[in-house]
Amino acid sequence: MKRTIFNNQLLPWLLLAPQLAITFIFFLWPAGQAIKQSFLREDAFGINSSFVGLANFRALLDSPEYMNSLQVTAVFAVLVTALSMGLSLLLAVAVDRMIRSTRLYTTLLVWPYAVAPAVAGILWWFIFNPTIGVMPYVLNVIGYDWNHISSKTDAMILVVVASAWKQISYNFLFFVAGLQAVPASLREAAAIDGAGPVRRFFDITFPLLSPTTFFLLVVNIVYAMFDTFGVIDATTEGGPAQATNIMVYKVYFDGFVGQNIGSSAAQSVVLMLLVVTLTVIQFRWVEKKVEY
């Protein structure tokens, strides 16, 4: 709160006008429309629509496809988060030991942040391409027949790897910052108490890193759920047999390709509730910090 302020009454509204106009036209109004449409059903020609109450939501719950999508999203989010955070933490801990080469390694590790999810998808799709890709060739040598076009598992691995790869740099930067914030004196004290490097990490560093870890957990889940549309669309397009059809992809597919506006709107509403929950969690816990 500022002690001294300007007294104008009209000026602040003029300053806010552009932001509020865009927010209203492109955010609030469409969100309202989505909520409205989620209670309506359009006829086959898309001309008339009638109020159907919660029918669209009930249809979702009854739809094996949607249930599958929920499950796929959960598996996908957990795998991406675990893989990306695990690798990043390992790299961050390694960099934390460095003195002179920190900057060089950081530069070499942060740039994938700048690669678009869709481009990341294309790159990994190429590497894993069953006919000419590098990885299937290597896997074939060790006796694994890779084919993400027919194998559900392979397809999931592909999208998880591509999505986790892009997120490594982000997690890495925050872990490095978190590690630097752990007071050296604590680790020194533990060393004097006779704890070796591994013990020190698990007894001192990792617990003190928990605010960063928790924050990244939420951010990574949000990333995996909402920002990986490009990865999916550029690689598997949700297939094979719905194996990688995460929720945001399904909303798009049902709405634009399937033209099922009511169902797509109901899915949008479910997603909004999810984002709201995640945002609240992030603000509640991250603001107050998981601290000792």
Add this chain to the structure above:
Amino acid sequence: MIENRPGLNLLAHLVLVLGVVVVALPVWVAFVASTHSATDFMSGTVPMWPGPHLVENYSKMLDSGVSTSGTPPVARMMLNSLIMALAIAVGKIAISILSAFAIVYFRFPFRGLAFWCIFITLMLPVEVRIVPTFQVVAGLGLLNSYAGLSIPLIASATATFLFRQVFLTMPDELVEAARIDGAGPMKFFRDILLPLSRTNMAALFVILFIYGWNQYLWPLLVTTDAQYYTIVAGIKRMADAVDGLPQWHLVMATAVLAMLPPVAVVIGMQKLFVKGLVETEK
């Protein structure tokens, strides 16, 4: 470091080198592929070292593109991406800094409501309200236009919060001194606030430029006219089209070109990039 353990240091270097290799692998493969000719892929596997067709492939893509895919030359798509990324970054910064100024330095009725309207955009990513947002943009006749590509994405709670935070940490006495020195609100904004927020703006610009450049779903929806394709959205169309006749070298050249500007920004402005990343998550 607490004790000197050469073994552990070696292990750390090993982990990092491996990490760097894994992180760089896909891009290396793409780059190598983009320097070969179509026939080099017929053998069944991708070569691991660059070939002689770099200049040929890249100039072909930049100048004319793959006509069968219906995409314009890559140079054109890069220009579109640049326009969209700049419009989004500049637009977001401009409207956010103005609204943060209004919220921090004025008291007016419904100030709280305005603040919440902005806050709520945080919870409404494009992906979850995609169909109705598309309908609104179509209704306004903004399909296939730069305005349609950028304006719906420039409302930003994150940027507004960032500037709000920056302004709140500025001492009260600064605005008091300015008032006594005869500066009205807009003069104070221009002479004091803007110059003092310069580095924050630059850091935010780096993050938002990458955000704008990397947009995928939105440009895919609002552009049907090839003249407005952006490179990130266009590359998928190109890959789809060449699926029957795999022109991998050309797709990968496009992928490299699509990565180049944002990656260059991150590496060239690493300090600002890290600052922006950390600040926007506060």
Add this chain to the structure above:
Amino acid sequence: MASITLNNLGKVYPGGTRAVGDVNIDIADGEFIVLVGPSGCGKSTLLRMVAGLENITDGEVRIGERVVNQVEPADRDIAMVFQNYALYPHMSVRQNLAYGLKNRRTPKAEIDRRVNEAAEILQIGQFLDRKPRALSGGQRQRVAMGRAIVREPAAFLFDEPLSNLDAKLRVAMRLEIKELQKRLRTTSLYVTHDQLEAMTLADRLVVLNGGKVEQIGTPLEVYRRPASAFVAGFIGSPAMNLIDARAVPHLPGTAHAGTIGIRPEDLTVTPDGPILMDVLAVEELGAQRLVHGQTGGEKLTITLPSDSELADTLRLGFDRASLHLFHRETGVRID
């Protein structure tokens, strides 16, 4: 140059808290007035009301002949020096000094003349092209003063301008401000919580407590005849001894008083003195010593020469005229 008049000035915050009430002060043209009091006494709020940074809820402020309650700070013809200096960090010293004049569309030549003149007075000429962060605390303080001087305002307002300086520099700058004000003869209103600073600077002191004026007077008047027990305890170092009259019922002439005040230097050691003090601690100051003790459950401090004799108990006497008597409930002085 102008006089400043505060008429029944009061301030109630939107929450209902009263910060300042019923303040009446007439400041003559060229006078140096110091507002002094403990933190939270409303002295800064009062100053900021004069500056126009704080809304006035009751009464009026006049600068010269003009009521300025509704006038913007910039149009009140005042200049202010802030505790943290509030220099614009991105502007050079020269730009800092010139900013207010530029906003008033002062001609360029005139700005240059005034900036150079102020720089000369304050000896900051060699810093004019530096940024504030390249300056020391004392130099920043001078620039903040310079920003006030170049405006050639009707009045200077100082809000604890020396609080951010170290003790030695504070004493030096105090003297400079005093000299500067005598030279420029600009009406000044100065806020501080430091009673020593207040005593040394002021033509007249305004002692504030709980948003109300306790006393207005020259430093010596206030020191010699404090109007209330609060003022008596606040002004002077070491502080005046304030004793509950019931603890020393045998003192002559104090029957009607609730609180008896006597300054430490007015107490003397005399074999037949009426007060018997148990000595608790002694502080050596070099030229003199402070002896702390108690009598009848009340704390006492006396100042003695450093070569005086010490004992576990001392008999103390005083001159009847040096006693200050205050009303038990209201704390008001009674004579």
